[in-house]
Amino acid sequence: MINQNDIIVQKKNIVSSSLDGEIVLMSLDNSSYYGLNYTASKIWSILENPKKIEEIVKILFSEYNVDYSLCEKETLQIVNDFYKNSLIDLI
Amino acid sequence: MLLKKVIVNTIKFTRISINEKLMLIEALFLFLKTIFFVKILPLKYYHNYIGNYMKEMSLDENSNYNYDDVISAIRRAKLIIPFRTKCLVNSIVLKKMLDKRSIKNMLYLGVYKNNYSSLNAHAWVNINNKSNSDKYKIIAYFS
Numbered sequence: 001m002i003n004q005n006d007i008i009v010q011k012k013n014i015v016s017s018s019l020d021g022e023i024v025l026m027s028l029d030n031s032s033y034y035g036l037n038y039t040a041s042k043i044w045s046i047l048e049n050p051k052k053i054e055e056i057v058k059i060l061f062s063e064y065n066v067d068y069s070l071c072e073k074e075t076l077q078i079v080n081d082f083y084k085n086s087l088i089d090l091i
Numbered sequence: 092m093l094l095k096k097v098i099v100n101t102i103k104f105t106r107i108s109i110n111e112k113l114m115l116i117e118a119l120f121l122f123l124k125t126i127f128f129v130k131i132l133p134l135k136y137y138h139n140y141i142g143n144y145m146k147e148m149s150l151d152e153n154s155n156y157n158y159d160d161v162i163s164a165i166r167r168a169k170l171i172i173p174f175r176t177k178c179l180v181n182s183i184v185l186k187k188m189l190d191k192r193s194i195k196n197m198l199y200l201g202v203y204k205n206n207y208s209s210l211n212a213h214a215w216v217n218i219n220n221k222s223n224s225d226k227y228k229i230i231a232y233f234s
Contacts, residue, residue, distance in 0.1 A: 013135055027134075033202055035209075
């Protein structure tokens with residue numbers, strides 16, 4: 001389980017490509033494709049470099065007109081989904 | 092039904108040339124090996140077996156090669172195998188047979204979104220620069 005203070009980054013064994021503005025990932029570790037929605041795609045591109053959850057939320061909050069706590073909650077949900085599917089590494 | 096299939100295939104096998112027989116046996120062995128890899132192992136354990144991962148090669152010099160015999164061997168092998176093989180398995184077998192004959196080729200993994208916005212994955216091999224990547228978005232490739 002990932003929380004606000006963790007630093008995370010994209011895993012190395014993942015290749016990605018953009019399809020209709022959304023990112024598709026392929027993981028060599030579990031031989032699967034993942035289609036990300038718009039929000040998850042945005043978070044995925046932020047994770048190219050290691051980032052604290054708090055930093056991700058701040059970036060999203062500054063770009064979109066959203067409620068901070070809702071943004072934080074949904075970001076945590078998405079990064080935990082990434083983590084469950086072995087798409088990101090905890091640093 | 093199965094017995095009939097075995098008899099028909101055996102008769103067909105005796106009628107093809109020795110070269111075609113050897114290629115069919117080669118294709119069958121490659122299918123067995125590849126099905127084992129694809130069904131059992133994650134891609135990270137066999138991506139080096141497929142080829143050079145994420146490395147492109149030029150396919151310009153391929154016009155003079157005849158690869159019909161390779162295609163025939165794979166078609167025959169697929170008739171013998173009792174279940175439908177996945178596009179990834181077919182593509183890997185084709186790539187290995189083309190590699191052995193020094194025919195340059197690239198194996199692609201791609202996806203497209205169907206009418207219900209869900210992802211459909213596909214694998215294919217290119218031996219010339221014509222591609223079906225208009226429909227599919229290429230995610231990974233092997234040379």
